[in-house]
Amino acid sequence: MPLRKKSSISLSGLFGACIAVATSVPITAYLGASFGDTYNMRVAIYGGLLLWVVTGAVAVFLMTCRAESKFSAGHILLWFISTWLWPIPLLMWKLRAKKSAEETSSRT
Numbered sequence: 602m603p604l605r606k607k608s609s610i611s612l613s614g615l616f617g618a619c620i621a622v623a624t625s626v627p628i629t630a631y632l633g634a635s636f637g638d639t640y641n642m643r644v645a646i647y648g649g650l651l652l653w654v655v656t657g658a659v660a661v662f663l664m665t666c667r668a669e670s671k672f673s674a675g676h677i678l679l680w681f682i683s684t685w686l687w688p689i690p691l692l693m694w695k696l697r698a699k700k701s702a703e704e705t706s707s708r709t
Contacts, residue, residue, distance in 0.1 A: 633646040
């Protein structure tokens with residue numbers, strides 16, 4: 602009887618990414634309507650912001666997919682903010698990984 606292997610992807614992280622994108626859609630639509638003078642400009646702004654948010658959700662999910670285990674209102678807010686400001690957490694994650702790799706190589 603084979604043992605079940607634990608999934609390496611966190612469902613709470615996936616759910617958090619979906620909620621962050623779903624709550625961002627109305628905001629991107631509002632911003633597109635506010636800043637666009639013509640229909641084409643509104644669509645371009647909305648599409649660009651939506652692409653930004655979806656890219657951010659994927660980036661943040663890939664950074665945290667193995668670490669997320671809890672799900673709370675605070676996590677939803679953090680996912681939402683990180684989805685909009687995703688270059689900052691991505692840069693911090695890369696710097697932390699680089700520092701960890703340097704510490705590991707200096708020990709040997």
